[in-house]
Amino acid sequence: MKRNILLLISLCCCLHVYAQLTPFEQSKDKNYTATYTEVISYYTKLAKTQPQMRLFNYGSTDIGKPLTLIVLSKDKVFDPSQIKKQNKRVLLINNGIHPGEPEGIDASMMLVRDLLKKNQLPKDVVLCFIALYNIDGNKNRGLSRVNQNGPGAYGFRGNYRNLDLNRDFIKADSKNALAFTQVLSAWQPEVLLDNHTSDGADYQYVMTLIETQKDKQNPFLAAYTDKTLTPDLYKGMKKSGFEMIPYGAGEQGLPDSGIVSFMEYPRFSTGFAAQHNIISYMTETHMLKPFDKRVWATYAFMQNLISICQRDANILGDMKKQVDDQVSKQKTFALNWKLDESKVDTITFKGYAAGYKISDVSGLKRLYYDREKPYTKTVKFYNTYQASATADKPVAYIIPQAWGKVIDLFRLNKVAMKRLSHDTTLSLQMYYIGDYKSGTRPYEGHYIHTNVSLNPVDAKVKFYEGDYVVYVNQPINRYIVETLEPQGVDSFFAWNFFDSILGQKEYFSDYVFEDVAAQMLKTDPGLRKKLEDAKAADSKLAASAGAQLNWVYRNSPYFEKTYLRYPVGRLLTNTKLDLQ
Incomplete structure (x- = not known):
């Protein structure tokens, strides 16, 4: 009888331990990634037994499901404002924006459990995990990444609207992006990580890394990431057995021809976060490495990042305050960037010999990489960019209330705005669109405008009661200026928010x-x-x-003054306004 009881207890313990395993861990060949239902079920069950863990649902994605945020707090405090008052940092980790690149989903499930079970939560950093960002794409499960080595089945890159959600942050066409911005605004992280899988050349590394490009990052943040945080991440990953290389090998040709650092515009999660003065990283595991190694490399990276954020918690907090203050006072803002090819660094690169052989498909030469011929070389590393377009901020922008999507996004991004108390004629600077180029094919549902030239004019323009006044003296200045200046690479004008001004309304016989x-x-x-x-x-x-x-x-007084006139005014002088 006693033996049977012991066997029963042992069996119950085994079942409990097994229940705590993720679907990835339970799979025989470790070539399985969890479905949306499995992910939410796993976290829901775990949260019931863990007081240091809580689930929050934000908004609604394009498939009608909320965006689920997993929050881990050592002190069991889950109010973002209270967390800030306690002088704690926030690290936000995003998973599954491209569901065919799912390592972060499975690695985060294991990491959350392990941090809780082993009592390893950082005391000064609250951890936020977006369980699965592109729920829509995850449900569209199959095989769509022909270049990738596992898992056995996975989600599709596009969401329910067939949008690539990592091109949607600034324009926010998807409900997913709106929910993400709610998370970002509510929790105000100091650091963001977005987990991905790479395409491109073959090489020896399991993990590559994108960081906010140093020359477009705030100088305070760039100095810290370039000299401290990023080097320590590389050291930590090497010690963990997953040596890294910057993302981009082979993007401009064969890997040994050099690596060009990735320029992440505000359409991307990391570029969008940079506008909010947030340090940002994007892991890119190598598509051809076995899925289990890619999952564990992502796990190791998150461990290292958490450890450094805890170590430097005070530095991160002080620096964020300095940067917010500096950006509030900043006068000139970069709107686009170009690679400076005259400045070249070098980097050690571990690749495979590339060669050409006859294709069995075409009978012509084809590229291949010979894994029997690994090499270590010093290659060129292009990591310097220059601003190719800039703008000096005005005292304030005046936005007519008619442009509702702009107002909604500003409100969602916590931009401080005031409203005119009555109809007011203002002397300010207005832009006329001189020229622009538009794509001949749609890109993510838009015909993006580029090469925008402007003709600024001083004018008296009537604005109406309720129109919005946005003073450019805020920590969110980068977002304000980069979206409202039409020549910006990811401005709202570039993304067609204002296309109705490009059409003439009156003509003559x-x-x-x-x-x-x-x-x-x-x-x-x-x-x-x-x-x-x-x-x-x-x-x-x-x-x-x-x-x-x-x-x-x-050239007559009959010609409409609003044709090609950008509707957002630039108030260049401190003018007393009656505001609500």
């Missing part, structure tokens, strides 16, 4: 306007001279009666 135009030229010699000068400078204008009539119309 030739036979009616001929007489009006003739009378205008007769009574205004200055206008006649301007037309003659324009004809002398443009032979096509001189040869076209219709073009000349249109020229007169455009």
Whole structure:
């Protein structure tokens, strides 16, 4: 009887331990990634037994499910404002934005359990894990990444709207992005990690890394990450058995031709976080390495990052305050960047010899990597960028309330705004769109505008009661300026938020306007001279009666002043305004 009781107790213990294992751990070949249902079920059961863990649901994603955030707090405090008052840091980890790159999902499930069970939660850092960001894509399960070595089945890159969610942060077309911004605004992390899997060349590393590019990062943050945090992450990962290399090997050709550091614009999670003065990293495990190694490499990276955040908790807190203050006072902002190829570093790279052989498909030469021929070489590393477009901030931007999506996103991103108390005519600077190029094919549902040129003019413009005034004296200044300056690489104008201003609304009938135009030229010699000068400078204008009539119309008081006028005004002087 006693023996049976012991066997029963032993069996119950085994079942309890097994119940704590993740689906990845339970799988025979460790080539399995958890489904959405398995992920939420696992965390829900774990949370019932762990007072230092809590689940929060945010918003609704495009498939109708909320975004679930796992929060681990050693002191069992789960109020973000209270956490800030306790002078604790917040680390936010995002998983499954590309569900075909699922290592972070499975690694986080194990890490959360282990930190709790082993009583290893950091005392000065609250850990936030987005359990699975692209729920929509995760449910669309199958095989879609032909270049990847496992797992046996996984989700699809696009979400329910077929959006690549790691191109959506700044434009926020998806409900997923809106829910993410709620999380970011509520918890205000000092550090963000987004877990991914790479494409590209073959090499010896399991893990590669993207960090916020140092030249677009705030100088305070860049000095710390470039000299301390990033080097320590590389050291820690090497000690963990997963030596890293910067992401980008082979992106510009064969890996031994050099590595170009990735420029993550605000459309990406890391670029978006940088606008909020957050230190950001993106892991990119190597697609051809076995899935279990990729999961454990991601696990190891998160362990190392957590350890350093705890070690440097005071530094991170003090630095965030300094950066927020500096950005509030910053005058000039970069809006786009270009690689400076004249500045080249070197880096040690462990790759495989590349060669060419005859393709069995085409009968022509094809590239391959020979894993029987590993090498270690010193290769070029391009890691310097220069600002290719900048703007000086105004005192304030005036945003007409008609542009509701802009207002909604500003509110969601915690931008401080005031409203005009009554209709007001203001003297300010307005932009007219001089020229721009648009894509010939849609990119993530948009025809992005590039090469934007502007004609700034001083004007008196009437704004209305309830229109918004955004003073550019806030820690969130980067987000404000980079979205509202039309020439910005990921500005709201670039993403087609303001395309209605690009269409002319009123026109003229030739036979009616001929007489009006003739009378205008007769009574205004200055206008006649301007037309003659324009004809002398443009032979096509001189040869076209219709073009000349249109020229007169455009230079007449009848031509609409709002055509090509960017609707957001720039208040350049401190002006007393009656505000709500």
